[in-house]
Amino acid sequence: MPRWRPRVADPLYPRDRNWNPAAHFPEYKSSILRSPQKPLVKAPPSPSEDHGPVFGHDMLGPLDNDLIRNFAAPGEMAIGPRMIVHGRVWDENARPVPGALIEVWQANAGGRYRHAKEGYLAPLDPNFSGCGRMITDDDGTYRFTTVQPGPYPWPNGPNSWRPAHIHFSVFGHSFAQRLITQMYFEGDPLIPLCPIVRAISDSAAIAQLTARLDMDATAPMDALAYRFDIILRGRGSTPFGNRMEGN
Amino acid sequence: MTTKRLKESPSQTAGPYVHIGCTPNFAGITGVYASDPGATMLTDSTEGERITVTGTVYDGEDAPLTDALIEIWQADAAGHFSTTNTGFTGWGRCPADQDTGAWRFETIRPGATGGGAAHITFWIVARGINVGLHTRMYFPDEPKLPSDPWLSLVEDTRRDTLITKQVADGHFQFNIHLQGPNETVFFDA
Numbered sequence: 001m002p003r004w005r006p007r008v009a010d011p012l013y014p015r016d017r018n019w020n021p022a023a024h025f026p027e028y029k030s031s032i033l034r035s036p037q038k039p040l041v042k043a044p045p046s047p048s049e050d051h052g053p054v055f056g057h058d059m060l061g062p063l064d065n066d067l068i069r070n071f072a073a074p075g076e077m078a079i080g081p082r083m084i085v086h087g088r089v090w091d092e093n094a095r096p097v098p099g100a101l102i103e104v105w106q107a108n109a110g111g112r113y114r115h116a117k118e119g120y121l122a123p124l125d126p127n128f129s130g131c132g133r134m135i136t137d138d139d140g141t142y143r144f145t146t147v148q149p150g151p152y153p154w155p156n157g158p159n160s161w162r163p164a165h166i167h168f169s170v171f172g173h174s175f176a177q178r179l180i181t182q183m184y185f186e187g188d189p190l191i192p193l194c195p196i197v198r199a200i201s202d203s204a205a206i207a208q209l210t211a212r213l214d215m216d217a218t219a220p221m222d223a224l225a226y227r228f229d230i231i232l233r234g235r236g237s238t239p240f241g242n243r244m245e246g247n
Numbered sequence: 248m249t250t251k252r253l254k255e256s257p258s259q260t261a262g263p264y265v266h267i268g269c270t271p272n273f274a275g276i277t278g279v280y281a282s283d284p285g286a287t288m289l290t291d292s293t294e295g296e297r298i299t300v301t302g303t304v305y306d307g308e309d310a311p312l313t314d315a316l317i318e319i320w321q322a323d324a325a326g327h328f329s330t331t332n333t334g335f336t337g338w339g340r341c342p343a344d345q346d347t348g349a350w351r352f353e354t355i356r357p358g359a360t361g362g363g364a365a366h367i368t369f370w371i372v373a374r375g376i377n378v379g380l381h382t383r384m385y386f387p388d389e390p391k392l393p394s395d396p397w398l399s400l401v402e403d404t405r406r407d408t409l410i411t412k413q414v415a416d417g418h419f420q421f422n423i424h425l426q427g428p429n430e431t432v433f434f435d436a
Contacts, residue, residue: 013252013255014435015255015378015435016254016255017378017435019254019255019257020255020257020258020377020378021257021258021259021377021378022377023376023377023378025377028260028375028377029375030260030374030375031260031375031376031377032307032375033306033307033308033310033375033425033426034306034307034312034373034374034375034376034425034426035375035376035377035425035426036380036425036426036430036431036433037307037426037430038405038430038432040433040434040435041397041400041401041432041433041434041435042400042434042435042436043396043397043400043434043435043436044396044397044436045436046360046361046363046396046397046436047322047328047360047361048320048321048322048328048360048361048366048368048383049368049436051320051328052320052338053320053329053336053337053338054329055284059284061279061280061281063279064279064280070279071276071278071279090253091253092252092253092254092255093252093253094251094252094253101284103268103269103284104268105264105265105267105268105269106267113264113267114267114274114275114276115263115264115266115267115274116274116275116345117263117264117314117345118264129267129271129276129279130267130268130276131267131268131271131276131279131280132268133268133280167259167261167262167264167265167268169261169265169268169269175320175368175370176381176436178318178370178379179255179256179258179379180258180259180260180261180265180372180379181256181257181258181259182259182260182262196259196260196377197259199377200257200259204254205254205257206257208254208256208257209256209257209259230256231253231254231255231256232255232256233255234252234253
């Protein structure tokens with residue numbers, strides 16, 4: 001069945017820089033020396049940004065979306081609260097985005113990442129890698145199973161803690177839809193304290209990154225479920241400055 | 248058709264552990280994915296002039312970013328974008344070296360596209376970068392540079408930050424500066 005693809009005739013809606021986090025946000029120390037100081041140059045649509053790489057299901061292994069088992073020894077599983085994360089990828093016009101590659105990564109249940117530069121004293125889980133990926137179905141849905149990541153301290157202020165979170169990398173159909181973000185968990189009291197979150201000034205934008213407990217999607221006697229929808233830029237006839245022709 | 252406009256999910260930093268999710272084999276997590284996506288752009292059937300593109304991303308104190316992840320996206324040698332998995336994907340991903348910050352792509356020289364000069368799109372994420380940074384690398388000897396629609400939006404004094412340096416036959420170096428007098432031009436497109 002051919003996948004529905006949006007037409008590339010209309011430009012992408014501009015990215016709302018006030019809805020996105022500030023590039024320079026001193027409370028998040030790493031942003032001080034890594035944020036451009038000159039304004040971004042606003043550029044018109046071009047084929048380079050309208051197109052994007054295409055990923056096929058043939059790249060996926062059977063356990064790629066099962067973080068509980070994809071690094072585990074035979075017969076073993078990752079330790080931690082078992083969890084299903086699912087949702088849909090939409091564009092800003094509320095149309096589902098099929099064929100979107102989603103890559104996720106996270107700390108283990110103790111808040112420890114499997115990474116050479118990680119220094120937290122919490123132990124590694126020998127059966128947990130922390131990576132997973134999937135491609136959205138024709139209706140934009142995705143789903144993976146994992147364990148709930150733990151919160152952890154990090155070297156920012158004297159006592160900074162990250163709320164529990166899962167990192168998401170998403171490819172839409174256009175390279176200009178490229179997105180990396182983080183998913184937080186409903187009710188986590190660390191969310192409003194986190195400098196990385198607080199770089200986003202609009203509480204509605206933060207809410208959009210907060211997954212909701214979804215009892216209907218739980219696996220009884222097995223795993224809780226969280227729902228997290230992702231919105232990518234959509235297309236519409238928004239003029240580019242006063243330079244666009246035909247809009 | 249009337250639909251309620253949704254808002255794009257806001258970006259958050261890729262953080263220092265982006266490799267776990269995007270280049271797990273590079274991060275020493277083997278046996279989950281056969282290879283890291285984007286690690287190889289070329290196949291035997293790729294047509295076009297082979298080129299190597301190397302560089303380093305520098306912060307406001309000229310320190311190399313050793314935890315950045317660089318993605319590139321480009322047209323094929325004829326100036327077309329790949330829409331199927333043929334001989335050339337057009338997309339590459341390379342983590343910066345964890346000691347030196349150097350990154351490297353083996354690709355082909357793209358053809359011109361969109362009425363402008365040939366270029367390679369760059370997207371940079373890292374700890375401390377809250378929204379991925381989008382820029383372009385142009386080639387120094389392209390006749391269409393003066394009429395390129397994007398380059399023409401850039402102040403004369405900053406245009407050089409988008410033009411790669413040829414350091415050897417088929418080898419281009421494109422260093423990216425996040426701040427300072429040589430701050431690279433980043434686009435909002």
